[in-house]
Amino acid sequence: MSVSGNPRQARRLSYTVWNEFRHEKTDEAVREIYPAGMHQAIAGYLSQQEGLSVRTATLDEPEQGLSEEVLAETDVLTWWGHVAHEEVRDEIVDRVQARILEGMGLIVLHSGHYSKIFKRMMGTSCSLKWREAAEKERLWVINPHHPITRGLGRYIELPHTEMYGEPFDIPTPDKVIFISWFEGGEVFRSGCTWTRGKGKIFYFCPGHETFPIYHNPEILKVIENAVRWANFAGNAKVDLEAANVQPLETIES
Ligand code: ZN
Numbered sequence: 001m002s003v004s005g006n007p008r009q010a011r012r013l014s015y016t017v018w019n020e021f022r023h024e025k026t027d028e029a030v031r032e033i034y035p036a037g038m039h040q041a042i043a044g045y046l047s048q049q050e051g052l053s054v055r056t057a058t059l060d061e062p063e064q065g066l067s068e069e070v071l072a073e074t075d076v077l078t079w080w081g082h083v084a085h086e087e088v089r090d091e092i093v094d095r096v097q098a099r100i101l102e103g104m105g106l107i108v109l110h111s112g113h114y115s116k117i118f119k120r121m122m123g124t125s126c127s128l129k130w131r132e133a134a135e136k137e138r139l140w141v142i143n144p145h146h147p148i149t150r151g152l153g154r155y156i157e158l159p160h161t162e163m164y165g166e167p168f169d170i171p172t173p174d175k176v177i178f179i180s181w182f183e184g185g186e187v188f189r190s191g192c193t194w195t196r197g198k199g200k201i202f203y204f205c206p207g208h209e210t211f212p213i214y215h216n217p218e219i220l221k222v223i224e225n226a227v228r229w230a231n232f233a234g235n236a237k238v239d240l241e242a243a244n245v246q247p248l249e250t251i252e253s
Helices: 028-033 038-046 068-072 090-102 110-114 116-122 217-229
Strands: 013-019 052-058 076-080 105-109 129-141 155-165 175-182 187-196 199-204
Touching (some): 013 217, 038 052, 090 105, 090 116, 090 199, 105 110, 105 116, 110 116, 129 187, 155 175, 199 217
Parallel strands (some): 013 076, 076 105
16 A cells, blocks of 8 residues: 555554453463463453554553553554552653543453542543343444444444443543443443544443453454544544633624
8 A cells, every 4th residue: 555645654553452461461261362461362352453552551661551652653552551550650640640630542351440540530420220130232323424333233242241331430422432231131322432632532331351252252352443542643633722812803893
């Protein structure tokens, strides 16, 4: 594919997969599914897709993996956390929030609904109902024209998942992309989008650590689609600069 002409096409989308990376070190069942960590399963797939430059970052790295330099170079960040949300330092959350408002995309996965950064960006408790019964989940594509659902059929079916159920205490999304039905009877808004400043945010429910969900090609496809959708290039033209402006019309007063 030609990359001449449009300079945006010449630059690869820079994507960072952030993972708390604790269950994989302490739980043998999780390590069997993700020997190198969930972040490597996601990065392994995304790094093979066209036009993406992929890096990983984890909680136990210096600056919790998210230095100013890493964030400055990141167009889209995905976030997976569960047992160590409180260990994420507030200065890192401030830093990530500032980058989102500048236009970095954020994709929050599964138990990341309780992460500091997601609660910060939503402004609500982000609480939900849950159950670990290895039940079936059917994610209905309710927005088939949205870029995040490109290439999918009417639904995605996962044979074994953790149930997340309504009410999900989030602000009303810009778009609901998926609604999940669970074998036990609950439903859940399992794919939702928001905008904050210039940044696009997507929450995507699947991903409990004891199921091989980030090896599922359809789930990985959704993450890939979401990364492309959340990329800054489309947001750069949004004018959110503070300015004292002259009136367009003559004001009679
Ligand atoms: Zn879970």
